[in-house]
Amino acid sequence: xxxxxxxxxxxxxxxSWHFGAHGINGxxxxxxxxxxxxxxxxxxxxENITVQEVGHALNFTKSGASKxxxxxxxxxxxxxxxxxxDGRVCCVNTTAxxxxxxxxxxxxxxxxxxxxxxxxxAAMVENVKTVLEILVDSAHRQENLLKGxxxxxxxxxxVFSMDK
Amino acid sequence: xxxxxxxxxxxxxxxSWHFGAHGINGxxxxxxxxxxxxxxxxxxxxENITVQEVGHALNFTKSGASKxxxxxxxxxxxxxxxxxxDGRVCCVNTTAxxxxxxxxxxxxxxxxxxxxxxxxxAAMVENVKTVLEILVDSAHRQENLLKGxxxxxxxxxxVFSMDK
DNA sequence: AAATTTTAGTTTCCGTCATCAACCATTATA
DNA sequence: TATAATGGTTGATGACGGAAACTAAAATTT
Numbered sequence: 001x002x003x004x005x006x007x008x009x010x011x012x013x014x015x016s017w018h019f020g021a022h023g024i025n026g027x028x029x030x031x032x033x034x035x036x037x038x039x040x041x042x043x044x045x046x047e048n049i050t051v052q053e054v055g056h057a058l059n060f061t062k063s064g065a066s067k068x069x070x071x072x073x074x075x076x077x078x079x080x081x082x083x084x085x086d087g088r089v090c091c092v093n094t095t096a097x098x099x100x101x102x103x104x105x106x107x108x109x110x111x112x113x114x115x116x117x118x119x120x121x122a123a124m125v126e127n128v129k130t131v132l133e134i135l136v137d138s139a140h141r142q143e144n145l146l147k148g149x150x151x152x153x154x155x156x157x158x159v160f161s162m163d164k
Numbered sequence: 165x166x167x168x169x170x171x172x173x174x175x176x177x178x179x180s181w182h183f184g185a186h187g188i189n190g191x192x193x194x195x196x197x198x199x200x201x202x203x204x205x206x207x208x209x210x211e212n213i214t215v216q217e218v219g220h221a222l223n224f225t226k227s228g229a230s231k232x233x234x235x236x237x238x239x240x241x242x243x244x245x246x247x248x249x250d251g252r253v254c255c256v257n258t259t260a261x262x263x264x265x266x267x268x269x270x271x272x273x274x275x276x277x278x279x280x281x282x283x284x285x286a287a288m289v290e291n292v293k294t295v296l297e298i299l300v301d302s303a304h305r306q307e308n309l310l311k312g313x314x315x316x317x318x319x320x321x322x323v324f325s326m327d328k
Numbered sequence: 329a330a331a332t333t334t335t336a337g338t339t340t341c342c343g344t345c346a347t348c349a350a351c352c353a354t355t356a357t358a
Numbered sequence: 359t360a361t362a363a364t365g366g367t368t369g370a371t372g373a374c375g376g377a378a379a380c381t382a383a384a385a386t387t388t
Contacts, residue, residue, distance in 0.1 A: 004289060005278040006270060011296035012277065016183035017202060018303045019176055022223045025310065033374090038181060051337060059186045064375045066338060071374095088336040088383045106170060113176065114169040116302040124298070125168060131295040132175035134288070138280040139182045146189065197345085215366060228346050230367060235345095252354045252365040333386070340379080348371085357362070 012135070024112075029105045031075060035060075037105060039068045040094065043078055044102045048091040077101060176299070188276075193269045195239060199224075201269060203232045204258065207242055208266045212255040241265060 017023055021034040029037040035058065042057050043049055055065030069092055072078040077098030083089035094102065117125055181187055185198040193201040199222065206221050207213055219229030233256055236242040241262030247253035258266065281289055 002274070002278070004293060005281070006274040008281070008289070008293050008296060009270065009274040009277040011293070011300050012179065012183055013202075013273070014300050015176065015296065015303060016180040017222075018300075018307070019180035020184045020198075022199070023180075024307060025223065034184075035186070035374090038177075052335095058181075059189065061376055062337065063339080063377075066336095067375070070338090086336085086384070090337065106173065109177070110166070110170045110173040112306065113173040114166070116299070116306045117169070117172070119302070120298065125172070127291065128295050128299065129168060129172050129175070131292050132172060132179065134284065135280070135292065136175050136178050136182075138283070139179060142276065142280045143182070143188065199345090216364095225347060226366070227348075227368085230365095231346075234367090250355070250365080254366065329388105331386100331388080333384100335384075336382090338379105338381080340377105342375105342377090344374085344376105346371105346373090349369090351368075352366085353364100354366105355362100355364075358360080 030101075032077075032101075032105075036068060036071055037102075039065075040072055040077055040098060040102050041106075043069075043072075043092050044094045044099055048083075048093060051090050051092060054092065072098070194265075196241075196265075196269075200232060200235055201266075203229075204236055204241055204262060204266050205270075207233075207236075207256050208258045208263055212247075212257060215254050215256060218256065236262070 021028060028034045032040065038058055039054055042054055046053070051065050051069055052062050054060070054069065055062050058065070058068075060068065069078060069080065069090075073080060076095060078092055078094050081091045081093070083091050117128065120128070185192060192198045196204065202222055203218055206218055210217070215229050215233055216226050218224070218233065219226050222229070222232075224232065233242060233244065233254075237244060240259060242256055242258050245255045245257070247255050281292065284292070
């Protein structure tokens, strides 16, 4: 049983690498880096998200998040606006171009995935979906659990904090 | 059906992000970055792998690969040796310390995965394994297909090369 | 209401890192 | 033997993210 988990982990790691920053031919999403794309996605999904929320969602510091949004803004994909409620807060939203680009990238990757799975029948595709939902869900749960254990943020919060 | 693939893609991307460089609390593997760890893993799995092979396996240039191996060597995890057959070639291998460290990291991540999936019964764990095998396998197949299409390496090899 | 503290965000400085191009050494080819 | 090709390294460069200092705008204290 333990060996199974090693194997499963290795598979996850390999899949992650494939879809990570260096994965598919070293490129990601046109003129966007992976992190920029992930940020764009979050901003597109949310409404009036703040700079820090973006950073938090992607495990970046607020300074890092600010710079990612800088880059996205310079490329014309997002727009900052000062909140009408709180003058300190930035409301970040995608521009039309940004939303379109995000959609386009999702589309193309989805095609890629569709090509990947075209040999599978409908039942297996459904099964793949189910399994991935379980994995993503439990990954989030596990992460929150870790964060709950070390609520101070910063020190000592690594995979290595787990039981040996 | 198409919508399914969008969903599946989004799940894969999210899982990948979680296990990527910024994923779990922004940390990866102690004193190793994700790429260093991935390189160490490859070197550990192979025998007498060359610098360029490492680069190729991880989608890095040879100069990038050389520097990653530099870092691993400085940390005492791998060792270069000149090939006895071809004086230009470097045979890279893990040191005892490197092999041990790689194993340790795999172990800890595997524990993490095991924690993630502890609510699932044995059949589902088996199913997860099967699905991941299919995904990893088809991802490799798809990648090779792309590389076959654009064998010159370098220009035009992106996800965007696919049919729109 | 004035003073202080807290909070959101930006900016400067810095270290890390991957690529490109030039380069060195060795092997293969002419 | 001369030339080309190949494996690997090095130096310059640019992208990038974090820490800390800083600005401006609430929130809190007195």
